[in-house]
Amino acid sequence: MRPSLQAQVTGWLLLLPALVLLVLFTHWPAVATAWHSLFSTPKGSRRAAFVGLENYRYMLEDDVFWQALWNNLWFALGTIPASIAIAIAMALWVNGKIAGRGFLRMAYFTPTVLPMIAVANIWLFFYTPQYGLLEQITGALGLPSHNWLGDRSTALGATIVVAIWKEAGFFMIFYLAALQQISPTLAEAAALEGASRWQYFRRVLFPLLMPTTLFVLINALINSVRMVDHIFVMTRGGPDNASALLLYYIYQVGFSFWDSAYAAALTMVVLAVLGLAAVVKFRFLDRRTHYQ
Incomplete structure (x- = not known):
């Protein structure tokens, strides 16, 4: 040979x-x-029948699907930029020579190692009306009581805060590892040239962190689409589907309504969204990224 x-x-x-x-x-x-997804759901003695694109036609007329899709869009826009920005800020802080650096790193990373169900129950206590921690703080400030998870206008925002708290520490680890690979001579050279800290971060540090940012961005997008744990515990998609996300709606359709064929069609939408994000990442963003 x-x-x-x-x-x-x-x-x-x-x-x-x-x-x-x-x-x-x-x-x-x-x-x-x-x-x-091209078949009907078998029920009892009735076998699955080929229905073509009927499930997808029904999806276009499904108001709950569009509500969940819209919620997921806002959920992604609320969690991804905030989680990345907070992760970078925390990584820059704990990468410096400060007192208690090891304790800070552990404190920031602790939410990541907690199970999502435990995190949801912790924040469920925070948001509980009348006697929750958040209610105690707002009550001390003289503000009226509010049902954060029971109000359509705040339910989705409350779950977004939980996701950011959970994910920012996880993303911080990747940025911290990337910062430790950057030579300190770059900061010294920038200081000699008279660059401020913001100019050094914007012109030197952040471009070098772009490969890590792309990796974190894809993971954050996937997490925003597959989020279901704390929605199930905290709101169950309510009130009136105000906090229902795509994966939770798929769970409802498949395991509560027992419509596996329609759930399969919904799953294909999730795969299409993630596939489109992958195309954008590899075709456009990678070309504008500097790899060392």
Whole structure:
């Protein structure tokens, strides 16, 4: 066997285990879900029938779907920029030579290691009307009592705050690792040139952090789409679907209403959104990113 052919065969054999797992647990479920979305849901003795795009036509007329999609858009816009900005700020702070740096790093990262159900229950106590922690603070300031999770105007915003608190510490770890890879001579050179701290961050530091930012951005987007735990515990999508997100609505359709075919169609929408985000990332953002 020629050396070049042998190298190719060896490479594919090394990739084979990961390729098999990828096909079995990623590609095949996606194809099966797309196929299942073209059929009706079997019920009792009635077998599934081919309905084509009927589930997708019904989706266009489903007001709850559009409400969940709109909520998810606002949820992503509320959580992603705020989580990234807070993560960068925390990483810059704990990367410096300050007292108690180890304790601060641990404190910022602690919400990440807590299970999402536990986090939801903690914040559920914070938001509880009349005797919750937030109510105690607002009451001490003379402000009226408010049901944060029971009001349409504040329910989604309250869940956004929980997601930011949970994710910012996790993203901080990636930025902290990236900052420690940047040579301190760049800061010294910028100081000699008379650059301010903001100018150094904007012109030097942030461009070097762009690869990490892209990685964090994709993870934050995925997290915003697959968020379901604390919605289930805190609001169950209420009031009146004001805090329902796409994945929670899929859970409702599939496991509460037992309409697996329509749930499959909704799942394809989520995959399409994530696929579009991946295309934007690899086709446009990567070209504008500087890799060391």
